[in-house]
Amino acid sequence: MPNLSGMHLVAAFIALLLIGLLLVPVAQVMIVAFQNPATGAATLNNFVDFFRSALFRESFWNSFYVSVVSVVVATAIALPLAYITTRFHFAGSALIQSLGFIPLIMPPFVGAVAMQLIFGRNGTVNLLLREHLGFDLPFMEGLNGVILVQSIHYFPFILINLSASLRNIDRSMEEAAQNLGSHGMRLFRRIVFPLAMPGYIAGAALVFIKVFDDLGTPLLLDVNNMLAPQAYLRISSIGISDPMGYVISVILVVFSVLSLWISFLFMRGRDYATVQKGGGGMARRELGPAEKVLAYAVVIFILLLVLTPHVGLMLLSFGTIWSFAPLPDGYTLQNYVAMWEGSRIFIMNTLLYAGIAATADVIPGVAIAYIVLRTRIFGRHGLDYLATAALAVPGVVLGIGYLRTFHSLDVPFVGKPLASWWVVIVLALTIRRLPYALRACMAALQQVSLALEEAAESLGATRRRTIHKIVVPLMKGGLLAGFITSFATAAVELSATIMLVGSSRDAPLSYGIYLFMQTPSGRGAGAALGMVAVVLVAIGTVITQFVIERDKKTRASGDQR
Amino acid sequence: MKLKHLALASLAATGLAAGTALAAGTITVITSYPDLMTGPIEAAFEAAHPEYNLEILNKKTSAGVKYLQEIAGDNTADIFWASAPDAFEVLKNGDLLARVEIASEGIPEKIGAYPLNDPDGYYFGFAAAGYGIMWNERYLKAHDLEPAREWEDLTRPEYHGHVGMSAPSRSGTTHLTVETLLQGDGWDEGWAKWKWIAGNFATVTERSFGVPDGVNTGNFGLGIVIDFFGFSSRASGFPVDFAYPTITALVPANIAVVKNAPNAQGAVAFIEYLLTPEGQSVLLDPAIMRLPINPGTYAEAPEGFPNPFEDSSIGATVKFDVEKSGARYNLVNSMFDVMITYRLDDLRAAVGAIRGGREKARRRRQCRGHGAHCRGPRPDRGQPDRRGKKPRSRFHLGLHQEAQEGHRHRRGPPGRGRAGMGCDGGRKLPPRPRTGRQGRRHVTGLPARTGPATPPPSPPPDGEGIRAPGEGDTECPAVIPRPSAAAAESPIACRVGWCPTCRACIWSRPSSRFC
């Protein structure tokens, strides 16, 4: 093939970027795990110590337990939403999909604050339960709290991937089953869900890994006996003389890579490109009146649950004092005034950083997806694994790694080291969010039938033109999804940026909220800034959803026979 | 398109900032203080000294120290500004601070028993802070509790599950609190008290601000906090209050010039401004509420604001030894984490169980004299008594009586559980580690074995667990075997099992234990 060398060049370039921005910085941190803290000699004793420790075994088990249960709960939240909005004619499907996405864009630490206020030991729900029914429920006690917050925060990963998969199931797949006498739950269980499995597994694997590696939520809920918090606490409080934190980092990375690999194995050979793009997606059905009531009840209940952090945040942002009471004592706009006085720069920075990072994610995302799925370049899977491995790197580890690696790297014309230039934040965000964009691109490309490309190539289009004219346009929906995911989650990312913010002038929004939330009187203002973040990204999401829906409608109308 | 504009604008801003840094005198400040505190001070300073521009970088104390260590080769920071003196000791010992002359007027040498400035002139106090107990009035009312005013109070059973605290490894101020009590009560007594208090914890928060936040929202009722968290929460309108216990240290909050600071002159100017009467009065801003170190500034303080220069009871008891604190900094942090933070569930259960056991034992002893009286209703220890306040003092008394008896009768530690709670565990302490470095072994090793309160897992030499039967003692009739692996790993794990009557731990031969 004549253009293969070009593809090779692209692959090599991306590989270099990944090595420089991910592998080297992380290796700088992780190498400590294999060193004797006293002598610096290579050793594995640190790992032996780890597994001998009851605390670490318990942490490992807790992390595993929380991740698995979070996946289950997130599935229970996402599945009905995805199914109802893709399978039926349901007013407000686009709105539900957008609202369902919103939890992902709330900074987790803000979400945890709001969840404590609503579901906490003395939160709204429990105060009311105790007063009227005489009992309370331990929603937020210990691991429960982590599971609840994590499920609500990360279920959109499943929702998005599952919805996309459901939409892309060819209508005849389902009709064939109906024709053979299947319907209802059996149809769903035996045909629809297995066909949507690749999307579901992709989403569930993401949730599993994110929860497994997540630091912010357990820390905010003061749960320490999990792996990621242990790593963080060790690294940040004792430092390099204690290798345990670094050992845990290595274990986190290995375990996460392992679960990604298992999900890859599962998806291999399940390339259900069942839709000839532009062909019939899943048939939507009208709901009967009773079904409609039930569906709305389910949807509203789930939305209420997943939007609890937002409701709490809104109350907090408009409230005066909220202390040991179901609702704030009074309402005011003062918080917004206080917020506006000091936060515009944060908002601008956030839009800039997240925008650049998301754009910079989608481009290598498409390239890697294409290289992995459509070429036979040597080491292409390594590229995929490497990019995806960013998922497994705790933000703090990446942050420390960047500080160490780029501190001596002076940027020309700027006159300061890269480590204290704002672009380093963007780089960290880009690397951290690349896996999201990559998964979205992969899914989108997997759904594009190979025949369509071959058709273009057979018509004389070069590979580059085929990608440009056929592949990318057909992946548009997936790319957009990848962009939004990257953008929205980058906009609220805290863990890596907190290490890298060199000056408050360069700080993004999440950092601003964090600063506000560190004082008693700033809580309301922080909540107000959080509302701004939510609203900003929500508007973007809704617009994109409508674009996708419109795109789909024009396709669908061209398809009617 | 828009993004591009933004990018350009931001680029320009960055360039501009770099440019102005040289021309107008930007002072880069690394601080653990929140925006709401630095904001008013920054505004006041820039109003007084328009030629300077303050650039605030907010980092947690420990992260700030780390940051300065990371960038030491090519330092860009001018000032380090934080509460914990230990952090300054670390920086000073790491040769990361500059020695400067600061001109000021009317600032005393000491606050309480504590010298305000580093004797070697590397860092300076600009405000003072003490540690104490903060509570949510609505919460306490709903649970029918009295505010705790002394550390001792926090060990009382009615506060079980109502207390919050941060981990010293996570927060410099909390470290000082822990250290203060250790210095005030002594190493052994201090740890024992911390473990009793920790048995009442609802949670150990990750951030030091998590404690006032938890009290403010009513997530838990009482919190161990630094004073200004209490004052500023109250000033913000929350239904909370704060008290200094007798054992507390007033510790200066500090500021220092970083070594090789790009703008050392500006840094000195800022520190000098902080110590002027104007600079000091900004500390009384409702969002800040720190104790000024200029006695004259207290004239402007609001009603009820404590004045350590007049009220000599505050912080007078403890003479805070900053060198000792600095030397065992990591050790104390790690011990707190492995004994308390990471073992909180077990600890809570253990304290509950021990109290239950002691209560039973106490009543049994009374029973022997009174026969049938024993079967009367027993007070519910964990829950507050809603009808009256009497039970509190009764429990209180009982507990102390019991503790004293324990001290009088026992020779060796009868079991890990009791020893673990610090009643007499001090006797089994390994020699106190002299330095943090030596302490590292504990941290990298098995946490459950670390610390003075958890004795080594090897069985005590034969006879150690035995004591002569005292008057009225009964031999433990049987043994409940170790119920599960989980219990085996808890700090009160017993090698053999528990006595079914008094629930005491049995170490070796059952016949050797008496209730």
Next chain:
Amino acid sequence: MAQTGITIEDLHLSFGDTDVLRGVDLDIRPGEFFAFLGPSGSGKSTLLRAIAGFGPRPRGRILIGGREVLDLAPWARNVGMVFQSYALWPHMSVRDNVAFGLRERRVPARQIRDRVDAALDLVGLGHLDERMPNQLSGGQQQRIALARTIVVEPEVLLLDEPLSNLDASLRVQMRRELLGLQRKLGLTTIFVTHDQEEANTTSDRMAVLDGGVIQQIGTPQELYDQPANLFVAGFLGTANIFEGRIETDGDGVRFHTRTGEVLTLPEAGGEGANLVLRPQNISMTLAPREGGLRGEVLHREFLGSQIRYLVRAAGTEIVVDQSHSAGRDWFETGAQVHLVVNTASAVVL
């Protein structure tokens, strides 16, 4: 097996504002192999899907074996449908695909195995039962899809362009197999296609659809020889259409072409003004003939058994097929020829 007929009465269906079916009436006899033929967009697939119960609910009536089915869900109709894309589920093996309908019907496992084996043997793929669908060729997938459908013994078999994804030689073979299978099982079968050859060769009767309306129903020969309108005439095979007018007087019926030539017709046909002639019903000579049309050869194609000429005559271009045998002369392009029309086979529309 009891055979089932299908009756469709006054069926209307629209997607939004677009009317896709406009008053379809149809009677399919039990055991019949019936084809829906029409260009794309004619509504033939929609009609088939309406019988299976897919798509929006139409107005009118559909009776299968005398049973009103419009209000029955697809899974309650017991009609078997083979999809154009085959719709084999990629996550199930061939055996699981075929067994699916039986499992849904709660057939005992032992019986399922026997019936699946029988169905796979029927389509000649008994040895592939453990394969996954994506390991099969197009023809094999087609057969599996067929086996999956007939194994549940539906009352009616619906085939939606089943051969369109196969290559030409396989298509011919498959349509024979299909027909053989249908005859063997005696299943009432509807076959949707846009390929008239497929429809002609397989179906007992067929319906030609255009614009959501049935244009004509009949056997393939009836439709070819006696098209009901110009659309059917043009859609089935090649038709030459002369525009002009019909005059009837004492001598008989005469057709006046637009260029003034006159053809005598044996009897009065329809009322239209168009004369439809099949290419093979016109013969061509160099010598002038009585009652012939003059024309000029524009183009010539050799088709093997015959030679097809494009001739300009009577103000239009017409196609003339002359049978070919070795040694027979060809007409050169540009030759002036005379056309003799077999008026007995002409249709006036």
